[in-house]
Amino acid sequence: MKTVIHWFRRDLRVTDNTSLWQAYSASDRVIPVFCWDDAILSAPDVGPPRVNFLLRSLEALSRNLESLGHRLIIRHGRPEAILPALARESGAETVYANKDYEPYAIARDERVRGALAEQGTGFRSFKDAVVHEEREVLTRTGTVFSVFTPYSRAWKALPIATPVPRIGGPKSAVAALPSLPLPGSGDGLGHPLTQTLFEAGERAGLAALDRFLESRVFDYDHGRNVLLEPSGTSQLSPHLRFGTVGVRTVLSRWASARSQATAAAAQKSCDTWLSELIWREFYIQILANHPRVASRAFRPEYDQLQWEGTDAQFEAWCQGQTGYPIVDAAMRCLNATGWMHNRLRMIVAMFLTKDLMVSWQRGERYFMRALVDGDLAANNGGWQWSAGCGTDAAPYFRIFNPVTQGQKCDPDGSFVRRWIPELRDSPADCIHEPWTRPLLLSRCGYAPPVVQHDVQRGRCLAMFKAIKGSPPAPESTASLE
Numbered sequence: 001m002k003t004v005i006h007w008f009r010r011d012l013r014v015t016d017n018t019s020l021w022q023a024y025s026a027s028d029r030v031i032p033v034f035c036w037d038d039a040i041l042s043a044p045d046v047g048p049p050r051v052n053f054l055l056r057s058l059e060a061l062s063r064n065l066e067s068l069g070h071r072l073i074i075r076h077g078r079p080e081a082i083l084p085a086l087a088r089e090s091g092a093e094t095v096y097a098n099k100d101y102e103p104y105a106i107a108r109d110e111r112v113r114g115a116l117a118e119q120g121t122g123f124r125s126f127k128d129a130v131v132h133e134e135r136e137v138l139t140r141t142g143t144v145f146s147v148f149t150p151y152s153r154a155w156k157a158l159p160i161a162t163p164v165p166r167i168g169g170p171k172s173a174v175a176a177l178p179s180l181p182l183p184g185s186g187d188g189l190g191h192p193l194t195q196t197l198f199e200a201g202e203r204a205g206l207a208a209l210d211r212f213l214e215s216r217v218f219d220y221d222h223g224r225n226v227l228l229e230p231s232g233t234s235q236l237s238p239h240l241r242f243g244t245v246g247v248r249t250v251l252s253r254w255a256s257a258r259s260q261a262t263a264a265a266a267q268k269s270c271d272t273w274l275s276e277l278i279w280r281e282f283y284i285q286i287l288a289n290h291p292r293v294a295s296r297a298f299r300p301e302y303d304q305l306q307w308e309g310t311d312a313q314f315e316a317w318c319q320g321q322t323g324y325p326i327v328d329a330a331m332r333c334l335n336a337t338g339w340m341h342n343r344l345r346m347i348v349a350m351f352l353t354k355d356l357m358v359s360w361q362r363g364e365r366y367f368m369r370a371l372v373d374g375d376l377a378a379n380n381g382g383w384q385w386s387a388g389c390g391t392d393a394a395p396y397f398r399i400f401n402p403v404t405q406g407q408k409c410d411p412d413g414s415f416v417r418r419w420i421p422e423l424r425d426s427p428a429d430c431i432h433e434p435w436t437r438p439l440l441l442s443r444c445g446y447a448p449p450v451v452q453h454d455v456q457r458g459r460c461l462a463m464f465k466a467i468k469g470s471p472p473a474p475e476s477t478a479s480l481e
């Protein structure tokens with residue numbers, strides 16, 4: 001009897017799961033396993049929203065596997081010890097897994113491969129998390145892209161794989177192997193949850209996808225700018241992060257929605273949403289091809305920047321106490337829900353790096369801990385873009401003005417009022433600059449601005465200009481705000 005282990009990591013689903021399907025097809029008996037890896041749980045950038053989303057998704061996965069007649073085995077420890085031991089216990093010939101493109105995961109998988117090889121057990125990994133991998137979308141001369149638009153064009157020219165079938169029931173007896181219970185919550189793991197959690201698991205992921213493709217995708221160009229609930233975006237990012245939906249399923253359902261769009265505006269909206277999915281793969285390939293970006297600037301000259309922001313300023317940003325309402329509302333929303341809208345992510349990231357002049361790495365780490373969808377590739381790409389030191393970055397002299405940004409994306413101030421109770425009674429005409437009404441500011445108890453935007457803008461431009469190799473800033477940068 002041929003036994004194969006499928007090792008679940010960021011693919012917590014039974015449908016459209018390449019490695020699970022391959023393991024099921026190639027064996028008489030597949031053993032699904034998840035390893036609680038202490039190195040991940042205790043990492044400083046892992047926080048309660050993600051740990052709890054993971055736990056709930058694992059519970060759902062376990063139920064889904066059970067309903068098909070399989071049993072999820074849970075083990076705790078280092079995968080390079082757990083997997084060889086499980087292979088010996090079960091007589092498995094090979095361990096299958098879907099590829100993960102993060103530097104930590106690549107190194108871990110090499111250790112697992114080595115440990116398994118020592119006892120003669122095989123290790124096979126499969127493309128699954130992305131449609132096109134890091135060496136599949138190339139320029140005409142065979143190099144990798146570092147600019148999004150041509151990458152996106154080349155990505156779209158390649159064929160898109162169809163979803164992989166859902167696995168069937170067991171072909172022979174399910175192994176009676178010991179398994180640990182799943183912790184009921186993140187509390188005992190050092191990750192107590194204080195937020196309301198996003199609905200987790202495969203069923204919730206597919207439902208979120210279908211709800212979005214039913215109508216909101218056709219109005220995405222407009223809806224993506226709406227800050228308050230109901231969201232005009234898909235809110236699929238935690239599901240794509242943990243693999244509770246498969247990317248091929250997303251694309252195949254997107255294609256059928258796109259084919260039903262008749263109005264030009266609806267078709268354009270569908271295409272804009274596809275671009276967002278391509279951004280996701282763009283940053284995954286950047287991280288895979290240039291793993292150094294995990295800790296350093298994509299443009300090495302910007303590693304020399306002298307960030308002068310203080311700990312107190314960083315803390316004010318984290319707590320939503322900077323005195324800039326749109327920044328503070330966004331940060332309080334993040335702290336309370338584990339979620340932040342994309343435009344707000346850009347605004348707060350620019351504010352931290354360009355107004356407070358705190359290094360992008362500190363903001364990146366804070367986001368990873370606080371976000372339910374925290375993902376190294378997308379988060380690092382977003383932070384480096386905002387700071388002006390990444391691939392295809394907003395030039396460093398593009399500095400968002402937090403007041404005009406607030407006025408543009410929250411014109412009547414309802415998002416600010418939702419998250420900053422001190423400003424609940426503030427009139428709309430000054431809600432994004434309450435300091436212009438000193439009496440109101442002193443009465444409501446909201447923080448005065450921690451820095452002056454115009455002053456900081458000048459200091460920030462000087463900091464970047466001081467770096468050898470920085471392009472000159474245009475005379476007037478006002479239009480770039």
Ligand SMILES: Cc1cc2nc3c(=O)[nH]c(=O)nc-3n(C[C@H](O)[C@H](O)[C@H](O)COP(=O)(O)OP(=O)(O)OC[C@H]3O[C@@H](n4cnc5c(N)ncnc54)[C@H](O)[C@@H]3O)c2cc1C
Pocket residue numbers: 224233234235236237238240241276277278279280281283340341342343345346349367371373374375376378379380381382383386
């Ligand atoms: C500073 C900063 C940090 C970010 N950190 C993360 C992060 O940790 N995890 C994360 O998934 N996204 C991150 N993003 C990208 C983006 O903000 C989120 O993917 C998006 O807000 C998720 O909402 P949604 O699922 O409703 O997206 P939709 O608008 O419905 O887009 C669909 C999917 O496309 C992908 N996507 C959309 N925009 C981007 C983008 N700019 N870059 C990469 N993928 C994208 C996501 O997987 C998303 O679920 C970050 C952006 C910035 C500016």
